Amino acid sequence: MSHSQANRHGTGHDRQLDAHLGAFNSAFAELGLRFRWDAQTLYALASIDGEHARIAAYIEAHHPHLLNAYSIDFLCEAILALKRAQVPGEWFPERAVQRGLSRELPATRAQWEEDWREPGAGVPALAGA
Structure with missing residues (x-):
């Protein structure tokens, strides 16, 4: 693959990533959720299979107070419907992982959540709730 082909391919991938991130963040905002994802967040969640499970893991790890008022399934479905x-x-994410665009990620959701709680590990804390 030539350098120009690689750049075009990377740009297409970036556009796809940006579109999904924008849709997630728009859904969060529309629902009044005070968090925002960036590419690093999405890549850190990439080892979790499926968008529903990624959202659930993120909420359970960073915004468990939301679960006092809403079920995890309700939150995930509301976010995904808008997204x-x-x-x-x-x-x-496997496309990104195959291309070496993400760092080494935990193999399971439980391992990811454990790594997340270690200071300085996992996805950075985000502004918001």
């Missing part, structure tokens, strides 16, 4: 209205389909 998918803007960008149908799912962002597939």
